[in-house]
Each structure stands twice: as structure tokens, then as C-alpha cells.
Amino acid sequence: MLDNQRLDSSKGYTVIERTEAPIAPQKSIWVRLIGQPLRSIDLPHQTVGKLVGLAVFASDALSSTAYATQEILIILAAAGTMALGYVFPIAIAITALLVIVTVSYEQTIHAYPGGGGAYIVARDNLGELPAQTAGAALLTDYVLTVAVSVSSGVAQIASAFPDLFPYRVPLAVALVAVVMLINLRGVKESGATFALPTYFFIVMMFATVGVGLFRALSGTLGTVSNPPHAVLETGLGVVTPFLLLHAFSSGTAALTGIEAISNGITAFREPRSRNAGITLIWMAAILATLFLAISFLSRVMAAVPSEEETVISQLARTVFNGQGPLYLGLIAATTLILVLAANTSFADFPRLAALHAGDGFLPRQLTLRGSRLVYSYGIVALALVASLLIIAFNASVTALIPLYAIGVFLSFTLSQVGMARRWWKAGHLSPGQEVNEPGSVLRYQPGWQVKMVINAFGAFCTAVVVIVFAVTKFRDGAWIVIFLTPTLVFIFFRIHAHYKRLAKQLSLENYQPRVPSFRHRVILPIGGVHQGTLEALHYARMLSHDLTAVHVSVEPTETERIKDKWATWGEGIRLVVLDSPYRVMYEPLLAYIEEVASRRQQNERITIVVPQFVPKHWWHNLLHMQTATFLRFALLFKKNIVVTDVPYQVE
């Protein structure tokens, strides 16, 4: 290690830089699990085209077709079987919303070629509070994406293999653990990994709805045979506007993931924005087609809203007449894309958390890349919280859905309000003028009024959805998110305030260097006289000549023995004996230290040297008084007092 060092004295002091034979993390079972460490220079910088880009970014959005229709049906079921007919009109309304959001986001992609996630757009155009709100909402939703997608994936498996139904929770938690490990390994996001399952899903799904639509139009599509148990009908009986809005809210889960491309524009090949924009439109078109077709077919075949068998499973076995290879193929494809959707959150959540942390709104540790170049803290945190959610909600998609999507729509709204504001600012620049913002370059654009109206309309629509959602699903669980989001924002700002205060206090501006200390008092508390004590005595003598040993006397006979031993071994050092008739150990010692401290001179330093046993096994610590640890905590808040443990290794 010493061979390759570079000395540099040009700075007025000696710098020794060591660059070779770098130290890697130690090999362990952990390394075997998550793979060899990677160097910082290995950070990948590959870009993708539209076809691969679609595969990489569409899994989250497309996977929601696996549960959106079903969740609409489950709400409608409260008004009886006849109410299920409203599923298709509701699906059309949601598709209209999808079109509005897509057009709005298309504009964002062109305005933010460097990546236009809601957090960045809100931060640049609206300020810190909206940005933190958008971020908190998105972080919450990424957690829910993992919980919902994995739960739905397990529900697909349980539809094909009903014996697994009782094991949904352990299965789902195990899946989350597997996805976490894969992400801790830091898989190189090669296109192929994503392209295969995504296109497999698209092909299988189009084949299924294609055959289904053909058979429906030709009148040969029957209804679901051996239908599963439907969810309990509460017998509301009448279709109220509230019920329809409620069902609509559940269905908006179909739109989650649509924002993925706007976050990841930099991953596209040049011309970036154009490629990303076209991919977005493709994705929206595929999503709309599949969602509408599934919703339509669900009525034709009289699908039953059930937690035992998913609508996708009912669809596939009705279209393909039973559980043959094509049925299993679709179930496998659906499960795969759902897991892939969860995987997307494992990339997005840590990246967004690192953005927050970099701005000082979350613990700084989240900005650290682990040995595999991924944000390990964020990945583990996401897996933990998602697993807890799955356990708490019993891996039920229907139970989780009321918490889901509201965060996404809140961030949609904030991002589009930000875009509208941006167009307004851009419209008031003189042509040719450019303003550099942190995330993008602002310049005048002709026709900015139209673009502003489009984003404002998008913002209006999604804001309405947020309100509808909050009202209709409040009691089902949306209240959790409604209270959680401001709480998170509050915590973010408290963290920010802490970092700001700290930076100010540590700042070296206007810092007056201290006068060098010229007096150093050392105090050595002793409980007995043995090799450990003498070890500490030798160390203490090296620190200063002003040394005092202190003993707290609880038992007079013991104290006499210590005084005798000290006469032999104490090397003439002064011993102070503090009488403690109440048998307390620390209070007299602390009082003595305070007294010494109160009489010290300007810039005098006090060091407490404490002998500390280091037993061979940690549990041996239970057999000893933890004097050193206790004193360190007790004196932590005293200025200019340092506690030094001198370890004495036993065995």
C-alpha cells in the first residue's frame, strides 16, 4: 500500500495521497449474496432506443391492467350484479383522463430533457414546499406500488394454483426480499432483462383480448364457468353517483406509472426528448387499449369480482376454454410484469430519496452508494416498509388500493401546475432570452399560451381526481395517506432545518481559532488496583503530569485495601477518595469532575481516563459494571471534557 503514494507539499502542508491497492469491503456471506463490489468509475452510462425504452419504463404502467378492472368491479358489486355494467363507461372516463395526462406529460418531457420528475418540476417552478409535498406523495406511492404489484402478482399465482391461497403473505414477502436482493446486486439495467418479460406480456395480453373480442363479436364467448366466490355484496341495491365516483377512484390505479418516462429521459438515445415523447404515447396507447378491452370483456363473460380468482385469470380461462398452456402463459406473463413493476419502484424510490437527501430533506446516508453502486439504504428501507404493508393488509390488493394512486395524482397535479407556471414565466421572456434554472433552460416559445392551458387543464383534472379520491375512499384507508403526506413533509422540513443549523454552527466563516491549550488535567477514576488500572495509569501519565486518581468509597474495608495497593503500585500519583455513604457510584465522581471543571483556567482541558475491560465474549459484559460507557454518556454534554477509555483486553 505504501508503494504508490504521492507527496504534495505545494499546499503549505504535506499531503500524502494513496491511490493504489485500494481496500475493498471484506469478503463475507453478504458479498456472496450481493456480488463483488464495483468501483465508482463503473457507473453505467448506456442509453436506449424507443423499443427497449418502452420495455424498461412501461412495466409499471401496463401492469396496472392486471388489477384496475377488477377493483372497479369490486366497488360496483356493492350495488348488486346489475351495477357491474357500469364498468365499461367508467373505463372510458379513466381512459379520457389518461389521454389528458399523457398530453400534459409529453410537454414536460420536451421542457425537461434532463429529467422532469414531479419533484424537480415542482422545485424549480413552485418552491420547496410543493416540491417536498410531491416528493413525499411519490415516495409513499413507490412503497405502495411494491405492495400492490407484488400482492397482485401473488393473487395471479393463487388463481392458477388455489392451494397457495393461504400462503399469500409469506409468498409476497419472499418476493419482495428477492427483488430487494436483485436490486442490491445492482443489476445492470440491460434492455434484454426488461424487454423479454414486457413484450411477452404485451403479446400474450393482446392475443388474449384479441381472441376474446373476436369470440365476443362472433357470439361464441361464453360466461365464466365455475365462478369463484364473489366479494360480499352489501346489498346497497342502488347505483348512486358516490358509488360511481368511488369505482372511478379505484380504477385510476390504471394511471400509476405513467410518469416513469418523464423521470428517466436521460436514459434515451438522442434526440432524447423526441424519443421519450414518442415512447410515452406508444405506452399510453397500449395501456388504453388493454384496459378498455379487459373492462369490456369482463362484462361480456360476466366476470365475478373476487379475491380468490383474479379477473385476468377468469378472462384467460374463459377465452382459452380452460387452464391450458395459453392460460398459464398469460398468468406467468402477468405475474412477471407485476414483479417487474415492483422492481421499477426499487430503482425510483432510492433515486428520489437520494435527491431529497442531497437537498438536505432526508438523512444524508441515503445519498451514499453502496459497494455495488446502488443506494443500498433506500433499497432496504423500501423493502422493509413494503413488507410491513403487505403483512398489515394481508397481501390484499383490494385493501391496499384505497391508499394507492392518491399520491400519484397529487404529484401529477403539482408537476402540471409547475409546468403551467413555467409556461407563464417563459411567455414573459423576450424571444431569444435564456434563463438557466437548476433542472432546465427557460426560453421564450411561441404558442406558450396553448401549452400553458394544456398543463393547467391536466392539473385541474388530476386535482379533481385527488379530491374525488380523498372523499370517496377516505374511510377505506385514504385517510392514512392524507395524514401521512403532511406528516412526512413536516419531518422533511425538520430534517432540513437541522442540517441548515448544523452547517451554520460548524461554518468556519468568522471563526476565531482557539488559543492553544497549555494546561491539561487528567482524572483517573479507579474501582480497584489491578493490571487494567495500571494500564490506564501509564496511558494517563503520558497525557499529562497533572494527574489525579479518584476512588469512590462505598465500602470502607475495600477502600483500605485499595489505598494499600495504591501505595505499592500508584507511582506516587495523588489519590482522592470520595466517601459515598449512599453507595452511589457515579454521582460523587461527576460532582468532583464538575468541581474541578468549575475551577479551571481559560482553555484548560480536562480528560477523564477510564480503564475498560474488553472481555472475550460480548455477553461477559453483563458480569461487569459498565463504568466507562456510563461516564461517556454522562459527560457527553459537558464542554471541554473528553472521556477516554483505555481498553484492557482480557484473554
Next chain:
Amino acid sequence: MLDNQRLDSSKGYTVIERTEAPIAPQKSIWVRLIGQPLRSIDLPHQTVGKLVGLAVFASDALSSTAYATQEILIILAAAGTMALGYVFPIAIAITALLVIVTVSYEQTIHAYPGGGGAYIVARDNLGELPAQTAGAALLTDYVLTVAVSVSSGVAQIASAFPDLFPYRVPLAVALVAVVMLINLRGVKESGATFALPTYFFIVMMFATVGVGLFRALSGTLGTVSNPPHAVLETGLGVVTPFLLLHAFSSGTAALTGIEAISNGITAFREPRSRNAGITLIWMAAILATLFLAISFLSRVMAAVPSEEETVISQLARTVFNGQGPLYLGLIAATTLILVLAANTSFADFPRLAALHAGDGFLPRQLTLRGSRLVYSYGIVALALVASLLIIAFNASVTALIPLYAIGVFLSFTLSQVGMARRWWKAGHLSPGQEVNEPGSVLRYQPGWQVKMVINAFGAFCTAVVVIVFAVTKFRDGAWIVIFLTPTLVFIFFRIHAHYKRLAKQLSLENYQPRVPSFRHRVILPIGGVHQGTLEALHYARMLSHDLTAVHVSVEPTETERIKDKWATWGEGIRLVVLDSPYRVMYEPLLAYIEEVASRRQQNERITIVVPQFVPKHWWHNLLHMQTATFLRFALLFKKNIVVTDVPYQVE
């Protein structure tokens, strides 16, 4: 504090002894709860006569009459109602055993006027292994005494007020907490505190069985009206020898507590042994009378074995024709004496644990008297374990009984074997010869053969009980104790071995004082350059002139900034930059420290000075890397390396 200090230089060094204005523990809610601290010289030294002595020591033994009969009935119930008739013959057998044990212990009291608990007798006469076994068995049984007595006390209350039946567990745990607090206060064991409830119980109980026997003999005692639900009869149908032995085992719980006087001889007025011996015989006589009478009456009135209503409650309301004041008086007296029995364990357990700890078989902390002069650690430990037992066994006396008493009988056996061995040794001394043993004085006594036979016969009988108990109750729960006792003994010896090894290693015999250190290298790891760093830098410069700052470089731009700042603020101190391409923080630093350590000279010392933030609120620590803490743990096991945190208080 400084006013009253005494200087003493006669020892070859200065001793300053401070005796006045001693520091008491701080006032707090805790002090208000457990009372003002007491000084060591306040340890009480009062002695009691026979009447008060009976009250102080009999509560544990007498209280077992509250459940012993009932537990015999519950076992017999398995063979049907007719089998309940065996309760009286079994009670007679248990009384015979009581006589044997009493005679045997009477001899111990005279041989050990300084206190002859099983631990001391076994240690003096049989060695460490039997002593630790007796101690482990007794400690286990003290815990069970608390659990059983408090559970039975709550059962008495619930018999009188059936509405409280569902709250038995919280009631019992609350009672344990109250008794714990009373003991932490360190109640002066004044005779009156004990005399009142004990004699109240004795009077009430004799009144009840007296009236009961009179009515029974005059034929006016009816049977229990509105009997409670009997415990489920398993319908075994036949009375087997196994069943009778099983019932006998349950009844032996009546003998628990009989050993109390032999532990506490020193509390008696002179002539100690005589007074204690007579008290023991009184106690045994009262216990035998009450137990036989209750068992007899239980059959006459056809008491039902039940967990809903205790036999005592059934007896009282049958004898007194309903739940009048006399009924309530007996229930209150029984509950009180049961709580008092639990209280006895709170005195005995910590005292025995302190004996073990003093001999180095339990953590030394158990020998420390708290601010109220009681063994606080032992009291809290007992309360915790007893509460856990109550919760685990649902406050059911019947469920706890199979664990109980086996430990007591094991310690009876060991103590009496020890006594027999002692007579044998004493018999082989020449008359007039005296041998000092740690716990007593051994001298020749005429007629030692008779005494030896009496103790040996007692040991034989109690050993048989242990075996009967272990076999008949193995499956009911005795297996727990059978496995626990050797495990505890094993742990005790492991602790002992640790302390012995440690003492040997720390011993100053043959200790060669170190050559004083003449070189002191100081290493200062820095993560940034700010006021906290400079604070640590100033401290480090005071320790030694051989100082090196070290920075682990994870990000090159950050490192450049640090180098620039160091040029301004580093006071010319050498800076070593360790490149870490894998972004690990500690490994390169530890490797550097190891390298420096490997090249050091004889007796050279290395100190690592680490700047440490001390935030205002503990949870702020979550927002910072815990470098100082981590380094301390990582370097704890390295010889001659000391880690010093220099705290930097924020705000």
C-alpha cells in the same frame, strides 16, 4: 465539599479523603416512589422474640394451607368424585413428612446458629456443586413462591368477587409490582407489620375450622351450596397408585416455607437457636393442624375442586352460612398472608442471590445494595421473572403447582445430607476439639449417631419425594424445573470460571511494570473541515507532536475541497488521503491504522482522536454517520490503541 477533607501523606503518596457533604442520588420521580436514600450505617440490627419471630417467618409456610388441599382434590378428581375421599389419608401422609422435616431442621438450627440455609450447609459439608444445585433450586422456588402465592391470593379475591375472575392476570401482575415497590423502599421489617396479618390469619383460620369441626361433629354442617364448576373430570375412573402419588406430590406444596426459620436464625433474640427451634416447632404444629382440618372438612362438606372458587372460600361460606363479615374476614386474611408469603421471597431471593454473587457464581452487581439498602437488582429480577411466569401460566395455581415444591425438596435433601455428613465428621473429632468452618463451629457431640440417623432419614424421605414428584408431574410441567436446575448450575459455574480467570489475569502478582512510553502517535480521521474538526485538532495537538490527519476519499471533488480548506485551517499538520474507489469508509482507515501499528516501536502508543457531534436531541443521531462509535467498536480488541472521541456540542 472541599471543606472537610483529610490529607494523609504517610503512605508515600497523597491521599485526600472527603467525608462530609456526601452526594446523595438525585431527586426524581423514582426517589418519590421508593423513598429517600439510606446510609450504610443505617442497616438495621434488631432481633425478635418467639411470638414476633413466628409472625415474621411463618407466613410462607402457613399460606400454603390456602391451596394445598385444593390441589390434592384437583388431581384426585381425575378418578371421579369417589376418589376425593383419599384427600384425608394423603394429608396425613404429608403431615408425617412435615414432622420428619421439622425434626431434621430443628437439628440444623442448633448446629448453625449463624444461619443454616441449604446453600450454606451444602457448601460447608458437601462442596460447591451441591451448594450451587441447592441454591439454583431454591432461587427457582422463590420465584415460584411469588407466582403461586400471588395467583392464589388473586384466586381468593376472585372467589369472593367473581366479576374479577377475567382480570386475574393483570391483577396478579399489579400485586407483584406493588410488592416489588414496597421491597425497593426497603421496609424496616418491624414485627408489627408482620404480626398483624399473620395472627389475623391464624385466628380467622382456627375460628373457621373450629366452628367447622364442631358443626361437622354435631352433624349440622351441610354441603357446599351452589357449588362452582368442577375441573373437568377426565373419567379415568379407577384410583391407581400413580394417581395417589400424583396427588401426594401436589399436596407437598404445604411444606414450602418450612425452611425459612433456618435461614433467619440471626434475627432471633438470644438464646438464638433455642428460640428459633421452638418457633419452628410451633409453626409446624399450626401448619399441620390447619392443613389436616381443612382437608378433613373438605370431604365432610363435599368441596368441589375448581379454579373458579377456592376450597377456602367454599369452606368459609359453608361454615358461616353465606358470605357475611366472617366469610369476608377469612378471605381477606388468606389473601393478606399469601401476599406476605410472596413478600418473604422478595427478602430471601435477593439475599441468596447476593450470597451466590459474593462467591462469584452470579453477576457481582447482585451484591450491591441500592440507595435504600436493599439488593435492588435481585428484587427487580425476581419481580420480572415472577410476572412472566404469571402471564405464561395465566395466573393459574393448578398450572403452576407442578413446577413448585420440587426445588424446595431438592434443597431439603441436599441440606440434610450435608447435616448427616457434618455429624459424621463431628463424631470423629476428639471431645473438646473444635474446627472452624466458614458457617459454623464443628465440635464433638455425644449421641452424634442418633442425630446423623435423623438427618439421613429426613434426607431419604425428601429424596423419595423429589423422585415421586419428578415422575408423577414430569409431563405436567416438572420437566421444566428438571431441565432448568442443571442449566442454572452450569451457568453459575461458567460465571465463576469467568471471574476466576479474570482475577488471575488482573492479578498484580509477578506483574512486570511496563517501561514508560516515550512515543505517542496520534491519528485524526477527518470527514470534513469544520469547527468540530478543528476542536479535535486542537485536542490532538495537545496530546502529541506526532500527529497525522487522515481523510478517506470517496468523492474526488469533495476531497479537493477538503485539501483546500486544510491548507487554510490545518495548522501545517500532515494530511494523508486514502483513496476508496469502492466507497467504503472504514476499511481503508482501519487498514492504515493497522499499518501504522505494525511499524511502531516497543511501547509506542497510538491514539485515534475522532471528532464527534453531540446533537441536542438523541434522534438527530439518525441523521449522522456514527463514525466515532463505529471506530471505537472496531478497534476495541487491538492492543495499545486508544480511541478518544472529542465531543463537539451542537446548539
